[in-house]
Amino acid sequence: MTTMYLNFMKRSFIYPLFFMLLWISQQAQAVITIEITEGVEGAIPVSVVEFDSSTLPVQLTTDMAEIITNNLNRSGVFKVLNKDEYPRQPHYSKDVDYAKWRAIGQEYLVVGRVLNKSAGLLDVQFQLLDVLKQKQLLGYSFPVRLLNIRSTAHEISDLIYEKITGIQGAFNTRIAYISARNDKSRKYVLQVADTDGFNPHTVLESDEPLMSPSWSPDGQSLAYVSFENKRAEIFIQHLATARRSKVSGFKGINGAPNWSPDGKSLALVLSKDRSPDIYIMDVASKKLTRLTTHRSIDTEPVWSADGASIIFTSDRSGSPQLYEIPSTGGQAKRITFEGGYNTAADLSPDGKNTVMVYGEGGSYKIALLERETNNLTLLTSGNLDESPSFSPNGRMVLYASTQGNKGVLYMISLDGKSRHKLSDQLGDIREPVWGPYKKVRQ
Amino acid sequence: MLGTLKRHPRALLLSLALHLFVIGLALLEFSGETVKPVVSKQSLVDQTIKAEIIDQKQLDKRELEIKKNQDQNKQQELDKKRNDQAAKKRADELKKKKVLENRKKTEADNKRKADALKKKKAEDAAAAKKKKAEAIQKAEADQKRKADEAKVKAEEAKVKAQKEAEAEAERKREEAIKKAEDEKRKQQEAAEKAEREARLEAEAEQRRKEAELKAQLAAEERQRELDSKRNKYYSLIKEKISRNWRQPANAGDKPLCEVQVVQGPGGIILDVTFGKCPGTREYRLSVEAAVLKSDPLPEPEEKELFERNIILKFKPND
Amino acid sequence: MNKIAGIVVLSFLLLAGCAPPQEDVAPETDQDMAIEQTEEMSGGSATPIAGSDAQATGLQQDTLTAQELLEQADSPIASRVIYFEYDSAKVSDDSMALLESHGDFIAANGNVNVTLNGHADERGSREYNIALGDRRALSVRRILLFQGASSDQLETVSYGEEQPAELGHDEAAWSKNRRVELQYVVR
Numbered sequence: 001m002t003t004m005y006l007n008f009m010k011r012s013f014i015y016p017l018f019f020m021l022l023w024i025s026q027q028a029q030a031v032i033t034i035e036i037t038e039g040v041e042g043a044i045p046v047s048v049v050e051f052d053s054s055t056l057p058v059q060l061t062t063d064m065a066e067i068i069t070n071n072l073n074r075s076g077v078f079k080v081l082n083k084d085e086y087p088r089q090p091h092y093s094k095d096v097d098y099a100k101w102r103a104i105g106q107e108y109l110v111v112g113r114v115l116n117k118s119a120g121l122l123d124v125q126f127q128l129l130d131v132l133k134q135k136q137l138l139g140y141s142f143p144v145r146l147l148n149i150r151s152t153a154h155e156i157s158d159l160i161y162e163k164i165t166g167i168q169g170a171f172n173t174r175i176a177y178i179s180a181r182n183d184k185s186r187k188y189v190l191q192v193a194d195t196d197g198f199n200p201h202t203v204l205e206s207d208e209p210l211m212s213p214s215w216s217p218d219g220q221s222l223a224y225v226s227f228e229n230k231r232a233e234i235f236i237q238h239l240a241t242a243r244r245s246k247v248s249g250f251k252g253i254n255g256a257p258n259w260s261p262d263g264k265s266l267a268l269v270l271s272k273d274r275s276p277d278i279y280i281m282d283v284a285s286k287k288l289t290r291l292t293t294h295r296s297i298d299t300e301p302v303w304s305a306d307g308a309s310i311i312f313t314s315d316r317s318g319s320p321q322l323y324e325i326p327s328t329g330g331q332a333k334r335i336t337f338e339g340g341y342n343t344a345a346d347l348s349p350d351g352k353n354t355v356m357v358y359g360e361g362g363s364y365k366i367a368l369l370e371r372e373t374n375n376l377t378l379l380t381s382g383n384l385d386e387s388p389s390f391s392p393n394g395r396m397v398l399y400a401s402t403q404g405n406k407g408v409l410y411m412i413s414l415d416g417k418s419r420h421k422l423s424d425q426l427g428d429i430r431e432p433v434w435g436p437y438k439k440v441r442q
Numbered sequence: 443m444l445g446t447l448k449r450h451p452r453a454l455l456l457s458l459a460l461h462l463f464v465i466g467l468a469l470l471e472f473s474g475e476t477v478k479p480v481v482s483k484q485s486l487v488d489q490t491i492k493a494e495i496i497d498q499k500q501l502d503k504r505e506l507e508i509k510k511n512q513d514q515n516k517q518q519e520l521d522k523k524r525n526d527q528a529a530k531k532r533a534d535e536l537k538k539k540k541v542l543e544n545r546k547k548t549e550a551d552n553k554r555k556a557d558a559l560k561k562k563k564a565e566d567a568a569a570a571k572k573k574k575a576e577a578i579q580k581a582e583a584d585q586k587r588k589a590d591e592a593k594v595k596a597e598e599a600k601v602k603a604q605k606e607a608e609a610e611a612e613r614k615r616e617e618a619i620k621k622a623e624d625e626k627r628k629q630q631e632a633a634e635k636a637e638r639e640a641r642l643e644a645e646a647e648q649r650r651k652e653a654e655l656k657a658q659l660a661a662e663e664r665q666r667e668l669d670s671k672r673n674k675y676y677s678l679i680k681e682k683i684s685r686n687w688r689q690p691a692n693a694g695d696k697p698l699c700e701v702q703v704v705q706g707p708g709g710i711i712l713d714v715t716f717g718k719c720p721g722t723r724e725y726r727l728s729v730e731a732a733v734l735k736s737d738p739l740p741e742p743e744e745k746e747l748f749e750r751n752i753i754l755k756f757k758p759n760d
Numbered sequence: 761m762n763k764i765a766g767i768v769v770l771s772f773l774l775l776a777g778c779a780p781p782q783e784d785v786a787p788e789t790d791q792d793m794a795i796e797q798t799e800e801m802s803g804g805s806a807t808p809i810a811g812s813d814a815q816a817t818g819l820q821q822d823t824l825t826a827q828e829l830l831e832q833a834d835s836p837i838a839s840r841v842i843y844f845e846y847d848s849a850k851v852s853d854d855s856m857a858l859l860e861s862h863g864d865f866i867a868a869n870g871n872v873n874v875t876l877n878g879h880a881d882e883r884g885s886r887e888y889n890i891a892l893g894d895r896r897a898l899s900v901r902r903i904l905l906f907q908g909a910s911s912d913q914l915e916t917v918s919y920g921e922e923q924p925a926e927l928g929h930d931e932a933a934w935s936k937n938r939r940v941e942l943q944y945v946v947r
Contacts, residue, residue, distance in 0.1 A: 033753040039687030132734035166723025209922035256887040276891045297891040344885035
């Protein structure tokens, strides 16, 4: 009795608190809230089943599922399951056993088929299925010619990407780059290809260096530098008609053309007035406006997406760094402070990010500069990486690296985690530039 | 207390046994008033009580008796002694007479003739004298004896009377005592009964209190258990969803995202509704997928802990 | 080796000299460009003073033509490449002596035109390297002008890293690629 009483006395200090907590927990019971703060960062697990083409009278040499798989993998957003691990090979949503796909951790599933529509016309159908909700997210039918089957696969990739990320896909766009043949012919080739490096088309071939391609915002034309006249000159070439014109052939440097977002102007570099400076040329009238006058090197101008400013490289501080200047002229402002070498900027369409060549200790990598925070992160780990170029949706960066004695192209995600070499590259490839969206979607 | 009891279950049994025993005794005593053997037992108790009390009286009485006996013995002894003395005297006298006679015989020759007469005269005189002395003695003894006897008789009568009076008084006193004792016992019994009842009451009260405390402790224990199980339940849900949350790999904002989940029996997810959830579609879908992949949600150990509505707040730690 | 190289370069240059470089690839030259180019031409035509200078200083060698001098393997101007340090357009003392010889020769021969081809190693960005090569070429140009060469005789072109003398991704290759090449044309 006594001990019990003592015990009670001892506990009595704790009891009020205890009951209070009890009360609170009971009160909170009405709506329970659980906080989820942990989670593994990772790509979205998706499976892309081979498209059925068994009903076609001809054998399809293009593996659409493979194109889509490579695209999605390259984005870094998705991780496409190795097809050896697929439990089934359904081609229609009705044949899908969702539980099986869920059991192997899949969140989305792509099924499709290529059917014969009419003479020379195929019907490419695909469905994007939500494994967890067991329903179709997307379903499309494309009447296409055999010729366009690759771009259809890219288009499907874009639709999938957009449906899940909410961001417009950029697979069905094009890239331009310069390829140099290292053999005795010493040919320089300006090429345009699909974003996976396939389907290359030659725009121009020259015995003299070709440099600095820049896409017109409508994707119809390229501006570039050609040494065909033993000196650097800027040309504009319409891709469909192959019509070309020299727009700048001043004494000294004519370089680094960059098309304004409205397509009306070119920013470029001229050294006709002594040191290389940034000029803006009205494409229609060829009228020049000088933007910088510094004695040092000013080069590599790029327009901001809104056209309001231009970022360029200058060594006015003693080492090459990036500067920003209003496109209407004014005071140049330095924007890079880390590292002794920051050049060749490209700006993301949303204006939030800048990529550049970052040199330190004799090696050159691609770095990402977050404009708002001024955070600089290295995206790549090569020694001679250069020419970074944003995808039109700003989610990927295309750049050139060196492998042995030749340049190769890579795509890397903004977090640097997903990096893929573009396949089937012949020659010494450099200066890739990612083209705009093919068309503005509704 | 409970703990103590728990730790010593035998103590509980013992206490129970004791209680039962006490209750048993009480029952026995209550019924004892009408059962004969108990009465006899009680008289037994009385006797012992009486014996104690009487001891002193008896002691007095016995003293008297002893004294009387002693007196009688003394008288007898005296008588005997007297008789013995008389006999001895007679024997001695006989002996003496013989000796004297012998002497007389021897001397007789000498004296007989001279003394025969004288002697005879002397002897006769002595004998007569002795006879007279003896007679006196005897008369005295008789007188004394008679007096003694009368005295004894008176004494005895007196004792007897006294004894009777005493016995009467005793009886009366015994009766009074008995009555008092009965009274006392009754009072005692009443007191005992009251005490017992009070004790039982106290014990019952204590048991009630113990039971109450026990119940309270049990309730607390239960609450703790429930809380623990509830926490476990929540953390199981949290763990499962966290395990299934694949956050978008690409850089970008990952703001706080609220999702309301409605679950049915067996943890089957019935509905997922987004509350405030800014962020990219990819991010939202990752949150939704985390919930859907966790279908069915873990079940609680006890049904009452089941929560139909759960609000999930997703927010990466970084 | 140097001689053979010299001949190859010369023959190439002679061939190139036959036709104006602008006409190698048919460009769609618009009016502005034509004007700009004719301005350059007019600048180039203002050279009589330089020519007389050349005559004055080239007395000792008037037995040989400029062409013949250029073809001499052991002449002080047989070497026609100036090398540079990393990210630098500063001409070294050794190269200065060579450039003095060239400057003297150019000054003495008014019928000689020189294109200064600036180059950079492959490191860093390409357009910045164009600017670096340009700066090197201009640096050489200044010295030649100082030595008496006429600006009409000199033209600068930067190829940046586009035409490496040596392939390879090490300092051995890079040091050979950071250079200015002097390309002579005898009119």
